[in-house]
Amino acid sequence: MGRLFLDAGVVSPDWAKAYEDVPRSHFLPELMWPHDMATGRNVAVDKEQDPQVWRRYADSDDPIVTQWDDGAHDGHEPGKLFSSSSSMPSLVFSMLADLDVEPGQRVLEIGAGTGWNAALLAYRLGAANVVTMEVDGTVASEAQQALDRFGLPVEVVHGDGFLGHAKRAPYDRIIATCGLRKVPFAWVEQSSPGGVILVPWGTYYGPSEATARLVVAEDRRSASGPFSRPVAFMRMRSQRFVWPRHDEYVPAGAMDAADTSFTTMAEAEFCGTGSFDVIGFALGLRVPAVAHTADRKRDGRRAVWFYGLSDQSWAVVVFRDDREVAKVYQSGPRRLWDEVEAAYRWWVEQERPGFNRFGLTVDADGEWAWLDSPGNPVLAQ
Template identity: 70%
Template structure:
């Protein structure tokens, strides 16, 4: 059985190829990756996967069901492959072998697991908190290097937490698995030396910073609601413990933390019949490739989301040489659409509502180009008691201060 992936976030742990400076590893990352090699050999992913899995093909976007009992060789081949594997659909409400509607738990592709553990740079003697247990494999890798007694992992889904706890115990890694809301962290085990999240966030809680010691590291996939583009932020806690700051390290795509999922706007609520003909119209010389990028690793989505807050963007499928890209305001009913046609040099623009959303997007794109089209690793994030803000090149060069679910 196969299913074409939706435009929403991909399976947890999908990694886009790194571009620009992101492809160069820092010295601590190079050393840490070597140090994790033995853990990856000693803790096979296959020990933490269920009998029924849904491998996700990165090239085609399709998800296929594989049953271990029916085809053990195919199951083992996928378990050992460098690909993300869906292990739960629809918050556990899905039944049967056919793929469900939405990915809600998975096992990350091994290359990304290795890269993120290297970025985290957890070392023997450290205590670590993981947000998002999933299958338990990542927690087992941490436990192999740090000791099971030094790892706490928290999972919001009780069934997922129970299964991970069982597999960790069976493997001889009795990590403490907590069923609860990872957004709150786990203060009972604080302070930690390292905190890693395996779900995508749009707002990082200050509670996480408070639960990591000064000089400790948080590694968190972060992005905006503008699009699926996100990157891992490697934040170091300040000496006074009141904030944490650091650069983004690599582009990724993770399932959202459940409490921060975007409830997509209903198109008809924004654009009722007749709204397009009554909208303000203009045209743009921006091309489809310039707006959307030319590959899944392109930083343009990420950058535009930083400059156009509280907006969700949706890209229609191309049909007969035409593609529409829609923008919806998340705090009002402002909307815009740009329609690209292969046979025209300029694209038609329609927009309506209190905000001129297309104007904001066009201005954001001009800003990105004027600053040299920065890749992910030129951006950074600071989280403190006031909230969070993103910066370019230096923490003093603040871009914006996204807040809450509308960021």
């Protein structure tokens, strides 16, 4: 597998031997649910029943779900919520390249999962220089067993990684393998001056997120750096998003009482092509404390809803294939669609910046996103 990814330019030469000598298959359970990239579905694969198919998926570049529903799931069929997984090897490789570890450095990983990522780091740095945290007790125990069996006894700490692990600090590198909506300042405090924090980050606006590579200041009072690439990770459990109840925002009769207007923005122009599109990411940076969701398209009609997370404001824009304008309904202290449409116009005026033109800074007062440089915040300070 490592040779294949090396030839494809996915894995850098300095990691090639680790990829060859530390196979993902050693860290996967006998029953797993690969996400088939061709069909978009999770399929149950049992090593005992079909070892060849199991091996094919283990050696593939597919993400593999290893736990459903926080461990409450039982049986072969997929559960409702995937709660632990083994990421696509190409993503693992690219993030480790961004982490840019050097011999002798100490690494804290947030999200042990199967233990494979920690094993790759330990192979390069030594097990004593790596510690990994896992919030799920069962997952943590299984990761520890897999690491011990492989001969790379990294310490697996059962706990909430949001608090970091001060006992083993300071760290030269911190890497999160779960998606965050807020980077804890504790990670900055537990880093060495000039250290790197690599974290998948996004907003509550939607699922779009990207990896931020933050470099810790010499005085350790802040960390800052650009985003690199779009990613999709399970949320840190303490930051999982609970969707607002629609009827609490839009009770019976609310549509009739809402303010109405029209927009000429086209559905395709606004919605983009999916969760890896920068449009949703950029809008989330510009429009804080808002979540949005799009209804399934029916008979040429699609409604896109917006919910304020700091009050009961809501909005909906209704796109129709047979009309050049879309009708907008808004209610509450904020005019959410007006904010979103203005944010889109801003993005266009900035020449439609991609992920790597945006960045993030974290300090004791919080965090803020910026465009091109930390001195140019996306939102006015």
